[in-house]
Amino acid sequence: MASLLRQVARLRQFTLHLPVRSITTNAQSRASAAAAIAHDTSSPFEQPFFADEPHGPRVSTPIPGPKSKKAIAELNQVFDTRSLNMLANYKQSYGNYIADLDGNLLLDVYAQIASIPVGYNNPSLLLAATSPDMASALINRPALGNFPQHDWASILETGILKVAPRGLNQVFTALAGSDANETAYKAAFMWRRQMERGGAHVEFSPEEIETSMNNQVPGSPQLSIMSFTSGFHGRLFGSLSTTRSKPIHKLDIPAFDWPQAPFPALKYPLEEHVQENVEEEKRCLEQAERIIKEYHNPVAAVIVEPVQSEGGDNHASPAFFKGIREITKRNNVLMIVDEVQTGIGATGKFWAHEHWNMAQPPDMVTFSKKAQTAGYYFGNPALRPNKPYRQFNTWMGDPARAILFRAIINEIERLNLVENTALTGDYLFNGLERIQRQYPEQIQNLRGKGQGTFIAFDSPTRDAFLAKAKALGINIGGSGAKAVRLRPMLIFQKHHADIFLDAVQKLVSS
Amino acid sequence: MASLLRQVARLRQFTLHLPVRSITTNAQSRASAAAAIAHDTSSPFEQPFFADEPHGPRVSTPIPGPKSKKAIAELNQVFDTRSLNMLANYKQSYGNYIADLDGNLLLDVYAQIASIPVGYNNPSLLLAATSPDMASALINRPALGNFPQHDWASILETGILKVAPRGLNQVFTALAGSDANETAYKAAFMWRRQMERGGAHVEFSPEEIETSMNNQVPGSPQLSIMSFTSGFHGRLFGSLSTTRSKPIHKLDIPAFDWPQAPFPALKYPLEEHVQENVEEEKRCLEQAERIIKEYHNPVAAVIVEPVQSEGGDNHASPAFFKGIREITKRNNVLMIVDEVQTGIGATGKFWAHEHWNMAQPPDMVTFSKKAQTAGYYFGNPALRPNKPYRQFNTWMGDPARAILFRAIINEIERLNLVENTALTGDYLFNGLERIQRQYPEQIQNLRGKGQGTFIAFDSPTRDAFLAKAKALGINIGGSGAKAVRLRPMLIFQKHHADIFLDAVQKLVSS
Known part of the structure; x- marks a missing residue:
């Protein structure tokens, strides 16, 4: 009992210790949180979104410093720390600033592998996280398929579905990118077999019913999902079978016999390699269609990222993606766009595939990361399976995270953050181009022009570049074998870009 | 801005409208929440845990009633409601009581498919859900493998690891049952191939590295996980390949060619079929070992539930599970115990496999549901892959849910809830046995004796039984083809059992 009373006493004075000021969770502090987000946004992209954000990084010890080293050694007793980057x-x-235990404060352009949308300790999110709806969603987590809460329709409509990609008005919710993709694959397989059987009204055959229980055809069909070389779609068994990023992701894990098509290897700068790149994309599309027509395990769906992110930040033109849409339509195969990393505003559009201006939408779009929840959008009613309990699991998503995503969407709208990433991204790209002209050996294949802050370049000494950046107060990640990838939050502004560009200049000239 | 101010104003007066009294989230209300959980627990299993819990169910309209019907129609526009049980x-x-929109209040012995541990709107969980640590975990969700938070070791040690099964002192965290099982499978496959290569120090061959990227052997090996007939282990591609519950779960989804062994079909009452059941278990064990020795895709691990839950509440004796441990040890195969549904106290032990008194622990134990988080426990250091980034994903679990699980564990300890399920379970089982003697045709194969409240029986009119129970104020679910399964929360007490038994008596005698 004494400990409970202590807990209550502590709650009364709860303070999030922020670098510059304090946010508390009682009513008074909520008001101060609200005040912190009430500034004039008339010139949003010059004036800081958060007036009390630190003015720059602060590095006073090696990273990790002495306190971090001690804590990492302790953590290693119970948790694998070999992939630890920073405690x-x-x-x-x-x-935009991430702190460690030694008082260091870094400008974070990695953002938890591209999954923090609107900043650490964002006051608007704090309001949502301490709301009565959130408390109820956390402590009364429903089995959504059986016992949805009375306001689930409203949570969907004012949140996840409010930002549904054009042409897609339904969603199946999930927990993370991997299961978002895998449930989309399941929908694709059910749709395909339903079509082959002659429609949703045709019953399963006794043979299908019997063989499915033994993992054998025809009940467990040998169909496939086609992905692209260097693509990344998750690390569970179905999603990993479509992932083609690195051997270390795949070695020793059984995989389905599913095909991969080549992803275009574009040459940079784009304006100097126009014809070559057109031909490269044509070659890849032709091969993709050949695989769809010929692969021994028929292709039910094609999955593709708008920018291959884990695989090295590989881009292709809108024409390439429109080509995939044409090929899939022509061959009666579904097109799934994996927006787990590209979605939610970072590319200067809310969804990266909006850049393609396709006449017909993809069949499904998957999302997670910055959404803090996950799922797949779809529009065609035939993608709802013909019977209940075919696409089902205990939780089927998470109302708590759906509420958080709604708050993120509101914050993106309030601060006009998609336009911000477009404008700030251009500014950032121009700055990097300037440095590239000075140091063409150090900054190669700069890419992501016109794609918001979704920018990358290759570095001949990539791993050293990333490590040295920390000492200059920049937390940044890589992708693929040699790419330095920029994944700042949506609240990354020109003055942050200046700090970042300054550090890059120092890194490449040292 | 106006809407933000309204939001703040609303937060100040936030009230969770509970049936009997109100819990609010400001400091004063936290004190009242604490007061609500401060009663004397000297005779814990007779006196109500929550003095202000409703005294019984209240049903005043058909279910669904008019308000629910209207809301369900609205929800159906954006969400598949064909599996909806109750809004x-x-x-x-x-x-223990679940409410609907029409003022009905039902005693809930289904508990969100066995996933609510300590009651709706539990005041202790409300304290945790409104704590500063929770707010930070929600709005600053880390990529745990790269940027764990400074107190992650402490959250693990005071929570998930505090209740680790005997012999297992490590955990890999996940989000739900399916990915908990699949990451355990991945660990098993990596362990197996590492052993075949000659140890953790042996590097991958160039051929393995190359073929893995094409989903081909030897890089993507044709190894398998063996499960048991009627088992349920999840619905993503790897886990679904081990699930053998119902065709509707598996039809049209590609599956790995993995084997299943027969699960014992015990006859009830157990004391009248001792010799038959011993022989049935022997037969199943022999066949399991034969499959391990002979299956064309070598078995890396065996997964088994202590009680097959989705598959119809099928039990086996401790001798059977000890037999699996012996077989797997003898054949150098791992044993994974899937405690997703059986874990966290409902069987009268914290982990159901404690009932077996095995000399050697399982190699891995998976958990989710009542834990509100998920993962697999292990002890053997060889199950940590030999290199970083082999078992990795963006979030790798969820500190917010880990904090909630810690609060659940504390509540289980504070109220001595494992002992409660043991004692209340015995009382409940005896009551059902009494009714069974009166109506042997209506209550068949009563099972779960000595297994806490993890009780089930077969009903010749199962679906009607479940539907009619609602009108009597009982929310209860089924499993398999004909089982009525009881999955009350851990706070289900004798006086709830009396209400339940009363309803069962009415149902079988009507």
Whole structure:
């Protein structure tokens, strides 16, 4: 009992210790949180979104410093720390800045592998996280398929579905990118077999029913999902069978016999290699169609990322993606766009595939990361399976995270953050181009022009580049074998870009 | 801005409208929440855990009633409602009682498919859900493998690892049952291939590296996981390949060519079929070992549930499970115990496999549901892959849910809930046995004796039984083809059992 009373006492004075000021969760502090987000946004992209954000990085020890080293050794007793990059103190992190245990504060253009949308300790999200709806969603988590909460329709309509890609008005919710993709694959396979059987009204045959229980055809059909070389779509068994990023992701794990088509290897700068790149994309499309027509395990769907992110930040032109749409339509195969990393505003559009201006939408679009929840959007009613309990699991998503995504969407709209990433991205790209002209050996294949802040370049000394950046106060990640990838949050502004460009200049000239 | 101010104003007066009293989230209300959980627990299993819980169900309209019908029609526009059982109002639900939109209040012995541990709107969980640590975990969700938070070791040690099964001191965290099982499978495959290569220090061959990227052997090996007939282990591609519950779960989805062994079909009452059941278990064990020795895709691990839950509440004796441990040890195959549904106290032990008194622990134990988080426990350091980034994904779990699980564990300890399920389970089983003697045709194969409240029986009119129970104020679910399964929360007490038994008596005698 004493400990409970202590807990209550502590709650009364709860303070998130932020670098510059404090946010508390009682009513008074909620008002101050609201005040912090009430500034004039008339010239949104010059004036800081958060007036009290730190003015720049602060590095006072090697990273990891002595306190971090001690804590990492302790953590290693119970948790694999071999992939640990930095032990963070999130209570001291704010906006674009991530803090560690030694008092260091880094400008974070990695953002939890591209999954923090509107800044650490964002006051608007704090309001949502401490709301009565959130508390109820956390402690009364429903089995959504059986016992949805009375306001689930409203949570969907004012959140996840409010930002549904054009042409898609339904969603199946999931927990993370991997299961978002896998449930989309399941929908594709059910749709395909339903079509082959002659429609949704045709019953399963006794042979299908019997063989399905033994994992054998025809009940468990040998169909496939086609993905592209260097693509990344998750690491569970179905999604990993479509992932083609790195051997370390795939070695020793059984995989389905599913095909991969080549993804275009574009040459940069694009304006100097126009004809070559057109031909490269044509070659890849031809091969993709040949595989769809000929692969021994028939292709039910094609999955593709608008920008291959884990695989090295590989881009292709809108014409390429329109080509995939044409091929899939022509061959009666579904097109799934994996927007797990590209979605939610970072490319200067809410969804990266909006850049393609396709006449017909993809059949499904998957999302997660910055949404903090996950799922797949679809429009065609035939993608709802013909019977209940075919696409089902205990939780089927998470109302708590759906509420958080709604708050993220509101914050994106309030601060006009998609336009911000478009404008700030152009500014950032121009700055990097300037440095590239000075140091063409150090900054190669700069890419992502016109794609918001979704920018990358190759570095001949990539791993050293990433490591040295920390000492200059920049937390940045890589992708593929040699790419430095920029994944700043949506609240990354020109003054952050200046700090970043300054550091890059120092790194390449040292 | 106006809407933000309204939001703040609303937060100040936030009230969870509970049936009997109100819980609010400001400091004063937290004190009242604490007071609500401060009663004397000296005779814990007779006195109500929550003094202000409703005294019984209240049904005043058909279910669904008019308000629910209208809301379900609206929800159906954006969400598949064909598996909807009841549209719930969680703010009006409390303890063991679930509310709907029409003012009905049902005793809930289904509990969100066995996933609510300590009652709706549990005041202790409300404290955790409104704590500063929770707010930070929600709005600053880390990529745990790269940027764990500074207190992650402590959250694990005071929560998930505090209740680790005997002999297992490590955990890999996940989001739900399916990915908990699939990451355990991945660990098993990596372990197996590592062993075949000659140890953790042996590098991958160039051929393995190359073929893995094409989903071909030897890089993507044709190894398997063996499961048991009627088992349920999830619905993503790897887990679904081990699930053998119902065709509707598996039809049209590609599956790995993995084997199943027969699960014992025990006869009830057990004391009248001792020799037959011993022989049945022997037969199943022999066949399991034959498959392990002979299956064309070598078996890396065997997965088994302590009680097959989705598959119809099928039990086996401790001797059977000890037999699996012996077989797997003898054949150098791992044993994974799937405690997703059986874990966290409902069987009268914290982990159901404690009932077996095995000399050697399983190699891995998976969990989710009542834990509100998920993962697999292991002890053998060889199950940590030999290189980083082999078992990895963006979030790798969820600190917010880990904090909630810690609060659940504390609540289980505070109220001695494991002992409660043991004692209340015995009382409940005896009551059902009494009714069974009166109506042997209506209550068949009663099972789960000595297994806490993890009780089930077969009903010749199962679906009608479940539907009629609602009108009597009982929310209860089925499993398999004909089982009525009881999955009350851990706070289900004798006086709830009396209400339930009363309803069963009415149902079978009507």
